[in-house]
Amino acid sequence: MTKFVRAFDDSGLVPAYARQPVEFVRGLGSALWDVDGIEYLDLQTGLAVNSVGHCHPRVVEAIRHQAAQLIHVGNLFHTGPGPLLARRLAESSLGGRVHFANSGTEANEAAIKMARKAKQGGDVISVHRGFHGRTYGSLSATPQEAKQAPFAPLVPGFFAVAPTAEALTAAIDERTAAVILEPIQGESGVYELDADVLRAAREACDRVGAALIFDEVQVGLGRTGTLWAYEHSGVVPDLMTVAKALGGGLPIGAVITNERFAAGFEAGDHGSTFAGGPVPCAAGLAVLDVVSDPTMLTRVRDRGAQLREQLAELPGVVEVRGRGFMLAVELDPSRAEPATALVGRALSEERLVLNATGPTTLRILPALTITDAELDEGIARLARLLDPK
Structure with missing residues (x-):
């Protein structure tokens, strides 16, 4: 050094x-x-x-080519790579639309906001050992005392239960706007949630009209041997967050929706200066080519x-x-x-x-x-x- x-x-x-x-x-x-x-x-x-x-080399060439043409204009204008990447992400997974962010925690913030808007408020349920990021909404969904305590008070309406089918079924009710889960909990030590836990969350969310959010920020994009980790269980979420590997080293995150949440935001509901810029989206297209x-x-x-x-x-x-x-x-x-x-x-x-x-x-x-x-x-x-x- x-x-x-x-x-x-x-x-x-x-x-x-x-x-x-x-x-x-x-x-x-x-x-x-x-x-x-x-x-x-x-x-x-x-x-x-x-x-x-x-x-x-494919990622480097995509970045080099796009950076030589256009680096940034912001989300008040159309650029090519973002819509192309959004279409490919949606078609490979939930079939709805995509909202871009700059990171995993920002993607989780956006997903939580989509879910609460759809339910006009409501609680967010997560499970012990989960990790969803360090901004305030994502941190509030991360039930780890060492990470939360220095920054209290947190956002109200967040509750954590044991990562079991019984605990989730009991916790999810009409007041629930969303359940957010990592199919494999990475930051806490790589703990895979059982398929029956994911199924119980899906069934309970369907019963009360809550959104099931899968946080695939770390586990998605081929890391487990399928493009998306939810494919192992067959349990399909309403919203899925991705980041980390998506930009091949550049900062980018995304929320992928199903058809129900495809119009989850209206103009002005949420935004980001840098999200979905042409250079990281060009890199994301190259990454998808490789990992698919x-x-x-x-x-x-x-x-x-x-x-x-x-x-x-x-x-x-x-x-x-x-x-x-x-x-x-x-x-x-x-x-x-x-x-x-x-x-x-x-x-x-x-x-x-x-x-x-x-x-x-x-x-x-x-x-x-x-x-x-x-x-x-x-x-x-x-x-x-x-x-x-």
């Missing part, structure tokens, strides 16, 4: 992030290089953003299952959770070394980029384009770190 960057981080930036002591300057596929030219293997992908790998490939999705399912088995055999691993290329490794809690320290050692000793979601949990988020050889190398490096010898 250059002295300038470290000094600027220490004196120029609000200390909102616990950064690792490395300055990355280049990426290609599943490889990263630091300022000293040292190569790293990335199994974290910018928290699932770089799902098609770093600097995928059936051969790639099949490989993510099959290789992800093999990866689970390989991870489960490593020393000190007591459980592996998740689907496809969205996995969590649960370490033996008797280990003296916390997962956060292991992540630091992985970076410095093995040049392996990982992420910890808790004291005993590693999250594995490889690029969907990663090679078998790179995955095997990642397993070998992790095995050396976990070996008590």
